[in-house]
Amino acid sequence: MMDLKKLVRPNIWDLKPYSSARDEFHGSASVFLDANENPYNEPYNRYPDPLQWELKDRIAELKDVDRNSIFLGNGSDEPIDLVIRAFCDPGIDTIVSIAPSYGMYEVAANVNNVEFRKVELTADFELDADKLLEEVDEWVKVIFLCSPNNPTGNSLNRDEIYKILTDFEGIVVLDEAYIDFSAEPSFLPELKKFPNLIVLQTLSKAWGAAGLRLGMAFASPEIIAILNKIKYPYNVNMLTQKQALELLNNEGQMLEQLRRIMSERIRLQAALPELPIVQKMYPTDANFILVNVGKADSVYNKLVKKGVIVRNRNNVTLCNGCLRITVGTPEENDALLKALKNM
Ligand code: PMP
DSSP: OOOHHHHSOHHHHHOOOOOOTTSSOOTTOOOOOSSOOOSSSTTTTSOOOTTOHHHHHHHHHHHTOOGGGEEEESSTHHHHHHHHHHHOOTTTOEEEEEESOOTHHHHHHHHTTOEEEEEEOOTTSOOOHHHHHTTOOTTEEEEEEESSOTTTOOOOOHHHHHHHHHHOOSEEEEEOTTGGGOSSOOSGGGTTTOTTEEEEEESSSTTOOGGGOOEEEEOOHHHHHHHHHHSOTTOSOHHHHHHHHHHHTOHHHHHHHHHHHHHHHHHHHHHGGGSTTOOEEOOOSSSEEEEEOSSHHHHHHHHHHTTOOOEEOTTSTTOTTEEEEEOOOHHHHHHHHHHHHTO
16 A cells, blocks of 8 residues: 655655745635735736636546646756656656656656656557566656657557556656547546645647646655645746636637647548658657657658657657657648658
8 A cells, every 4th residue: 555655755854844825715804914015016916826627627527536636847858857856866866757758757856856767669669568567666756658659650558558557666757648539538537546646737739829838746645745845836827827728618618629630630640651751650649740760860850851840759768769650730740741751
């Protein structure tokens, strides 16, 4: 059974958090002389809600989770960093993750001076839970998984994820940034069963709001309380809270964009393998496709010269020769296909 107190860094467990002027809600008050704000220049003169309750209530409704099980941050990159800061003692504790995967887990570990161990996926980018669990010793506090995985695009096998959730007594972060594009269901309904699970999602992908910077972490209220304790007091600004709420109240628009992206994904999946330059195309559950083009650096540079920018994943673990191509508009995808055809 997971013992949260044993997992959290002792100084964080004992930490007395900063108490901001707006922590308490004063619904009936009309004179606010408590936060050294300028009384003019509304609405920006006021500090935003530090716990973003209006936004969380909408997310709770959309995702069918308790509002106290939600943490909101400046992109999902913020909770990635906070989880490491909360659970991993610099120079002592260890994180285990998969390779290849999203690069920020390792960078955030390095910033925090926390050892980062990578376990290679199988040749078809599948997770081998037993192999990963072999890397676990008493210093491993957090495991980072990503499904659908970036840059490979595939969803990890659910049984292997369950195995890690069951057998590992530390924190399992499951990054679901691309879940809305996937045929596989989210692990959000599993939160109640696994107190060690943290699910990450974001408005940056399917919701089309990378510029707003809003990331979501879902976990037990106990874990969320720890993240709240160590975050910056006003970590999600007023404009982001307002725009994000508007966006989330317009789910139909997102679903329409999602439909278009999915139909373009299907078109690209049919067209790419027909091109002589494409040696292999990998299955995807995300809004990008990984393709092996052999001499990836050269193909990448030729695409740049034609004004088409993709992500060069050559030299990344198991991705030699690969480019990662985001699904764009029909016109952008036409430009990509045309550029690749003439190589
Ligand atoms: N997780 C994964 C797997 C990603 O690919 C990305 C963005 N590339 C992120 C998280 C970060 O997303 P955000 O914009 O919410 O910080």
